Amino acid sequence: MGSVVLVVRLVLADLRRHKAQAAMLLLAVTVATATMALGLSLRGVSDALYEQTRAATAGPDVVALSGDTGPAVTAALASLADAPEVIAHHGPYRIVYATLSTRDSISSPVVVQGFAETPGAVNRPLVTSGRWVRSGGTVLERGFATALGVGVGDHVTIAGRSYPVVGIAVTAATSIYPWAAQVGPGGGPSDYSGLAWMTRADARTLASSKDLPVTSALDLKLRDPAAADAFRHAHRASDIRINFHSWQFTAVQDMVILGDSQPILVVGSWLLGFLAITGVAALAAGRAVEQTRRAGLLKAVGAAPGLIAAVLLTEYLALALAGDALGLVIARLTVPAIASPTASRIGDAPGPGGATVATATVLAVAVAVLSTLRPTLRAMRTATVTALSATAHQPRHRPWLTALSALLPTPLLLGLRLTARRPGRAVLQACSTATTVIALVALLTINAQPERGYGLDGSFALPNLRGEHDRRLMLAVTVLLVALAVVNTITFTWTTAMEARANMAVARTLGATPGQISAGLSAAQLLPSLPGAVLGVPLGVGLLSLFAARNAAEAPSASLLGAVLATLVATAALTALPARLAARRPVARILSAEAA
Amino acid sequence: MNVSSAVVRARGLVRTHGRGPGRVRAVDEVDLEVPQGQTLAVMGPSGCGKSTLLHLLGGLERPTGGEVWMDGRRIDTLSERALARMRRRSVGFVFQAFHLVEELTAAENVELPALLAGRSRRQARRRASLLLERVGLADRARHLPSRLSGGQRQRVAVARALVNDPLVVFADEPTGNLDTAATLDVLRIFEDLRAAGQTLVIVTHDERVAATADRLISMRDGMFVDDTRLAGTGTGTGTGTGTGTGTGWLGGLGGLIGLEG
Structure with missing residues (x-):
């Protein structure tokens, strides 16, 4: 019991100290699980609404139709x-x-x-x-x-x-x-x-x-x-010739209007989950030294590895499960509007079923565990004295990158060297950017599909509800993905800036201007974003081909190129503020703190 | 002293920290002139404002009041960008904690300021190689800082401070983390620099370091309490005088490196 109280106290204290990080994890898990729960609930809700309408209207078991x-x-x-x-x-x-x-x-x-x-x-x-x-x-x-x-x-x-x-x-x-x-x-x-x-x-x-x-x-x-x-x-x-339409057939037909909604939401939730993992992993890596020291302190006062793992993992797991619960509530509240885009059915939409709840919870736990397991294991395995004196991650010497960067203008020199300090984070940034571009490719492709309106002779006086519904959902999923990618980019930039603050302060004493430091920090995010954005296009097209009809139209190349460029410009803009803030921190204070 | 020969000049320099009753004057109405070629040592107890003074003179911190001039140009009103350019061109720093970039080799650390100053990679490499040779670390050029001793690291830091041929080198407790042998190595370098006419401002607790200076200023509570000429030029308070010789170690080195043009 004492251990539980200790774990709870430590977790609460840490949450109070890292409110922004806790909010980020909560937000990421909430949107990922809400989207997944929605995607997985559609069929059940559609069936339930049909069943309720059938019960209320004495619906036939078979309709026989003759031409x-x-x-x-x-x-x-x-x-x-x-x-x-x-x-x-x-x-x-x-x-x-x-x-x-x-x-x-x-x-x-x-x-x-x-x-x-x-x-x-x-x-x-x-x-x-x-x-x-x-x-x-x-x-x-x-x-x-x-x-x-x-x-x-x-x-x-x-x-x-x-x-x-x-x-x-x-x-x-x-x-x-x-x-x-x-x-x-x-x-x-x-x-x-x-x-x-x-x-x-x-x-x-x-x-x-x-x-x-x-x-x-x-x-x-x-x-x-x-x-x-x-x-x-x-x-x-x-x-x-008589056509028979069974009630089961009609129930399945109700899903036609949601035919693309399910893959949009389910695949969207995978991508959101992936972005959540990359963002939280970057945060966890940024706190690895602190967590290792914390583990060292706990070991020093007699905590067993199990207790240390509990302390380090509980915070993330608790937040992930809270996000999961929140996501399921959001899914419950929004599913009627999403599962029934027409007003043709009546009844109450049921909440997410047991399988949906379990799958969403697995996603939430996976986000928490995958993003924090490595720093937790490191903290557990590090010897007590070593853990207590844990220092920041020591980057590897990369001679060819250093030599290459020496040929570049100062911002790129600094950017490339910063990127080389944390290759893992560069990969995460590239993946995050690729995910954003995948979403944009999907959005552009869905908007490029030809369709007929529901009005006379295909007139759009009555809009194509299925197309509109798909576009709205895709837009919502894209907005969520972009929002998480934005948070990730800012987090990556700030974490990079904080980890490299001593080196950047030294560079300033050596004559680098704040503008060059700021541009270098932005370049450190942009360099991995570039291959990520370029790769995102074929990945997006490939992913869509798994779900799209054979005769589906492709998005115009110009708009895909525009999406890549817009992503890169947005990344540059997003990194500018944290980079600028970090570059303007007082040099003398940073160096004094590092020397202390 | 001839005012025009002052590389560094401060007038009524004030730097306060904190607000309200907790407000502290780290540097309190200080006047100072450091002529070209002079080696100035600043001593005083911990917290007396020595390091803050060094940061103010080097443009790393902005004063709360007063003026700072570098090579005849007022710098306390400059933008951060202009200050950075000034540091790149005119100033070299040596820190107690070395502050080397851990993932770069000794040579790459020394090259860095030259690259930031826009020199080509070849020029930067050549300059770094010569300076590392001068500080006795030619055979350690490809070593990472983690594989160097404290003294070797500080010698790399000195080489780095000199790579852009600065008007003045500011050293903040340069021997504070070194053992006796390493301290003597660094002192030998400073003596060579002094002999070569390099202007040096050294903040130190170490009397052996202070003894290499032309002039010694003692600080207490943010103020100068003593200003002593050590090369037989007498003692006084306030503005100091003195000039160094322009020949020797660095003069010869400058010719060898040929980067001035």
């Missing part, structure tokens, strides 16, 4: 309702393919389903505002109405006829907006379409007045909902 209409089709569909597996049905009902326009002149393809004024036992759309269909009025599917910006009381024009919107509803019988059509006229492919309901008579009138394409559908409730696929296979052999 035609007429007595033979009606008879074929009706015969399905007599199958022994079926316990209830709705329909057959007609689906009319038309064009809908709003007062704001937004036009969209729409499928109009003709329903009874009193819903039956299967497929009872849930009215979320207004009322259910009545003669002369239409009810719009909620995702569609949201995209159109239309509410109850507005008027819409369908195939040239004006209808008041009497209600807004959701259904689990069709895919979410804009895939409500499910099949096109004649059973062919369908355009992006919204869904509207009318009375059967109104739908019939609408279809006949303009000779609009019509298909038929039948909703079925099975004795065993899990056997929907078996039902589909058993009834496929028919003279009339």
Whole structure:
């Protein structure tokens, strides 16, 4: 018990002394775990929302769709309702393919389903505002109405006829907006379409007045909902071509709009985790001497290696786990908006599942352990007396680099020598920059993809929600990655400046100006950033190729080059402030402190 | 003394540390002139302001009041950049703790100021090689500081201080970390420098070092309490006088190295 109290006291004292570092670790782990938890939760949340919508709307287990209409089709569909597996049905009902326009002149393809004024036992759309269909009025599917910006009381024009919107509803019988059509006229492919309901008579009138394409559908409730696929296979052999959409198929279709979201978030979380490790590793390395001395002190008063490891690791682990918890809470709060970009489903999004929590926690612990294990092991293994007198890391002599730098202007001379002092940190800086460029390449590539709007003939009067959602997510992940990379760059620069402060002070006594010192510190970060930025482009393209469609467009070379240059310019700008602050520290004071 | 011959000059120099009741005058209204070629030793108890005075004269710290002149140019009002250029051109420093760059060899340490001053690598290398030979470390040129003794390190530091042919060398307790044999080695170098007409300002606790000087100033509580001419020129307080000879060790070296042009 005493040991636990001691560990807690030491950890709290150290946290108080290093608030900024603690905040950085907390932030890094929080964003990495939140992003990972979001990515891993999407499928579960999408499924849960579908399930809740299905339960609230008596969603069918199978929807049978025929590309035609007429007595033979009606008879074929009706015969399905007599199958022994079926316990209830709705329909057959007609689906009319038309064009809908709003007062704001937004036009969209729409499928109009003709329903009874009193819903039956299967497929009872849930009215979320207004009322259910009545003669002369239409009810719009909620995702569609949201995209159109239309509410109850507005008027819409369908195939040239004006209808008041009497209600807004959701259904689990069709895919979410804009895939409500499910099949096109004649059973062919369908355009992006919204869904509207009318009375059967109104739908019939609408279809006949303009000779609009019509298909038929039948909703079925099975004795065993899990056997929907078996039902589909058993009834496929028919003279009339019928498409069967099982409820499982519709649930999977709901994920189409999130098809790119999951890789964006999950791969983004790997990259964020990697940046967290590089940043925290740089911090831990910067504190290695202090930690070793601390370990020496503890050894001197009788602490065993286990206790020392606990003291050194607990702080990082505790912060990582706090960041993990925070990340999971953020994921819980944001997942409804991310997992349901349309308003087509209802219900509460569940929190991250056990597997997600476990995976995010593994990521958080990995960040803490991977970034601190080396200094912890070093502190544990160093003999007590040696640990107590631990001095700063002694860089290796690198004759060829020193000789090469002697040929360069002073800022590059200083920069190259500073880089050579800490090759490991240079690699971390290069990796951090490469990660940033990977994110920028992904963002540029996603923005370069051609897409059709959801409006009539691909008009962007109704934007492509999937594309917008992907771009927003990619932008958010990129912003987080860039934010961590910014923190890392500032940390690397400051740590380098602090470790080299004595040498830089000596250089100033020898005639180096503060500007040259500052430029040298910036150059020390820029030199490894250069190969990192250049490598980031092929790495980003390669990473994207793992997830992108075969016909995906590539980002223009000019914009990729611009991303590389912008990253380097931003790195130079970011290093300028800490470098300038470090270069202006009083020389005499630094030298006196070093001599003490 | 002829004012125009003063390489270093200070008027009413004040440096305070801290604020309020804890405010301390590390250097208190000091006037000083160091003529060209003079070796000046500054002695006094710890905390009397010797090192602060050295830092102020060398442009490493800014005074709270008063003026500092170097080679006829006022330097306490210069920008940091101009001060750095002044140090590069006119000043060499030798520190008690050596302050060598640990990852550079002895030769590379000596080359560094020459490179910072914009000399070519070949010139810097040639200059470093000659200076290391003069301080008796030609065979240690490729050694890292960690493989040199304290005395050898300080000799490398002296060579480094001289690499840009400074007008004045400021040495802060140059023998403070050395044993007797190493101290004597360094003293021999200082005597050679003095003989060669190099202006030297040495802050020291070591009377053996002070004994090599032309002039000795004693400090207490930030003020000069004594100013003694050691080369038989008498004792006085305030401004000192004296000139060194212009021939000898460094004069000959300058000709050999040929970097002045």
